[in-house]
Amino acid sequence: MGNGHGPRHRGRDRGERPPRSEPKVLVLPGDEIPHRGLQPGFGTYRVGKRVFASVMGYVTWREPFVRIVPFAGRYVPKPHDVIVGIVQDVQKTFYLLDIDASRWAPLHTSGTPWEPGPGELDQYLRIGDAVLVAVENLDATGKIGVTMKGEDLGKLTGGTILTISPAKIPRVIGKGGSMIHTITHLTGTRVAVGQNGRIWVEGTPGGIQRVRDVLRIIEEEGQRPGLTERIEGYLQMTGPTDETGPQAPGDPSADRTEPHRTNEPPPLSFPEQGGGSSRIQIPEQETDEGEEPWET
Amino acid sequence: MSEAVAAEIQTTHIIDLARTGHRLDGRGIDEWRPVTVEPGFVKSADGSAMVHIGDTAVLCGVKLEIGKPFPDTPNAGVLTTNAELIALSSPTFEPGPPQPEAIELSRVVDRSIRAAETIDLTKLCVSPSEKCWTCYVDIHCLDHSGNLIDAAQLAALGALTHSTVPAKRFEVGEHDYPLEVSHFPIECTFVRLGDKIVADPTFEEETAGQGRLTVATDETGHLVAMQKGKVGAFSPDEIIETVERAFRHGDRLRNIVRGA
Numbered sequence: 092m093g094n095g096h097g098p099r100h101r102g103r104d105r106g107e108r109p110p111r112s113e114p115k116v117l118v119l120p121g122d123e124i125p126h127r128g129l130q131p132g133f134g135t136y137r138v139g140k141r142v143f144a145s146v147m148g149y150v151t152w153r154e155p156f157v158r159i160v161p162f163a164g165r166y167v168p169k170p171h172d173v174i175v176g177i178v179q180d181v182q183k184t185f186y187l188l189d190i191d192a193s194r195w196a197p198l199h200t201s202g203t204p205w206e207p208g209p210g211e212l213d214q215y216l217r218i219g220d221a222v223l224v225a226v227e228n229l230d231a232t233g234k235i236g237v238t239m240k241g242e243d244l245g246k247l248t249g250g251t252i253l254t255i256s257p258a259k260i261p262r263v264i265g266k267g268g269s270m271i272h273t274i275t276h277l278t279g280t281r282v283a284v285g286q287n288g289r290i291w292v293e294g295t296p297g298g299i300q301r302v303r304d305v306l307r308i309i310e311e312e313g314q315r316p317g318l319t320e321r322i323e324g325y326l327q328m329t330g331p332t333d334e335t336g337p338q339a340p341g342d343p344s345a346d347r348t349e350p351h352r353t354n355e356p357p358p359l360s361f362p363e364q365g366g367g368s369s370r371i372q373i374p375e376q377e378t379d380e381g382e383e384p385w386e387t
Numbered sequence: 388m389s390e391a392v393a394a395e396i397q398t399t400h401i402i403d404l405a406r407t408g409h410r411l412d413g414r415g416i417d418e419w420r421p422v423t424v425e426p427g428f429v430k431s432a433d434g435s436a437m438v439h440i441g442d443t444a445v446l447c448g449v450k451l452e453i454g455k456p457f458p459d460t461p462n463a464g465v466l467t468t469n470a471e472l473i474a475l476s477s478p479t480f481e482p483g484p485p486q487p488e489a490i491e492l493s494r495v496v497d498r499s500i501r502a503a504e505t506i507d508l509t510k511l512c513v514s515p516s517e518k519c520w521t522c523y524v525d526i527h528c529l530d531h532s533g534n535l536i537d538a539a540q541l542a543a544l545g546a547l548t549h550s551t552v553p554a555k556r557f558e559v560g561e562h563d564y565p566l567e568v569s570h571f572p573i574e575c576t577f578v579r580l581g582d583k584i585v586a587d588p589t590f591e592e593e594t595a596g597q598g599r600l601t602v603a604t605d606e607t608g609h610l611v612a613m614q615k616g617k618v619g620a621f622s623p624d625e626i627i628e629t630v631e632r633a634f635r636h637g638d639r640l641r642n643i644v645r646g647a
Contacts, residue, residue, distance in 0.1 A: 177394045189391040219395035251400035291396075296404060303411075 118144040124157060132156030133167070148258075166192050166257040166287040168235050172226045173244070175252060175285035176237065178216050183209045186216055188224065191257075191287045192235060198224060202238035204245070221247040221291065223283050247283065250293030255306045257288035262313040263306065270309075270319045277326035278302050301326065391478075398595035405580035411591060412441075417632060419587040422640065424541060424647040426549035434550025434566065436647070438542040440587065442532035444476075447524060447542035449550045451566070453557045454521035456512060464511020464519040468497035470526040470539060477531035477590075495574070495614045496526065496540045499603035503572035503611040505547060510567060513559050520552065522566075533589035536601050536614075540574040545644050571645065572611050573637035574603040577629050579619050584629055586636060593617075600626070602633035606641055 176188030280294030420441030429435035434449035470493035511520035554560030578596035598619020603612035
């Protein structure tokens, strides 16, 4: 069973990461950032040869960009981001998805596994359906092209969607997927994390409720160190016998202690990087940035 | 996005939860979020109140001015209720002329105040057919997290209860005096989720709701107004039960407003 996201990512990340001992730098919008010859990246802007911050957060310098890890803010699409969209409209040749970004994103039939004729699109997706898609391209006009072709992408059925600030998504995933693995393991849920702050969760009502509780903790305390350990402690403390959350009638709670039932597919959160036919790659920084600025 | 459709799996989840007697935020079917009423929130107004129901925030201001009575009611003052759903309070609100939602909100709040005879309008008459007080009740939604109707109505009642008639400023009397409030109507809104009818719905529950019923009751035990909204139906038995629940919640909320 391919539950293989955690350790492998972790090992590779550790290996390639340059040691980091410099103190973290907090900036406010308008603060000048020493760019060290790097290009201005996310959350920055350039005036002449100087670079300034446009959002509040910590500065990271990593070839080829100097960028800011924001504390808060709306979702800004990046190519290859895996996101959760909700179908808002069905047109002749494409679907329009709400991805909680600045505008709706068209999903063309060419980006789906189906080949519907004109006007037959609603046989596959209808208004209100949730889909896991990846950002394919962004053009200069701000149009956001998304695709459903890629490992684990597709329509989301069952479960529900929870939301969290997109800025907190790296914390939800944790370093090398440690946090999300902890959460799914201890709540017995299946999870697909969208970079746009939408998280699809499937499991018992009680399990979903506990994931919701955990997300609230991450949202409120995500800036403090040792988060994964505390979440783990919280979930073990509240334990599978925790009955604060609703539970399906007649559902044995013992079920939830099982990490992944053997007949279940692995969690959807980590399409393996470079793995076989997968066209979707989660950028390394998104899976490991989790707790890093607080490590030292 | 202005009219983004919620995901079907989310609304299904909310309804499934309700079926087992649970809600997203852990409340019971008949449980309210914490309610606070702060009268006198705006010092420059003749009356005002800030109301929080959970994360929902509504501010109401009351202004009293001297105007002319309507020709068909020469012995009565004028009561005008207006609601602003400012775009900052929810991604679903847009700037511009009032949308149907804002018009419904102001009319439903107005109806409970008018039908309960909260204010005796004849006492707002200064000289028949010539001079009367015009009472403006302005409702501003500051944060929309569901159940705007109840929050707006609580704010309006809270503001009116603590209003001053500025007689001196308009030179129709020696002294300013408190606005007399005769009755205390309270509106309670319920939403159908599957076979359950939940009180104080959140934004998500309103979105998933299959029928909305607002019931206004006053302290004398009268049912003073009702409003049905959204697509969905209620059986006669359900309506009777809902009205009884509205009386129970009404008594509690009335104490909050009067004690504020």
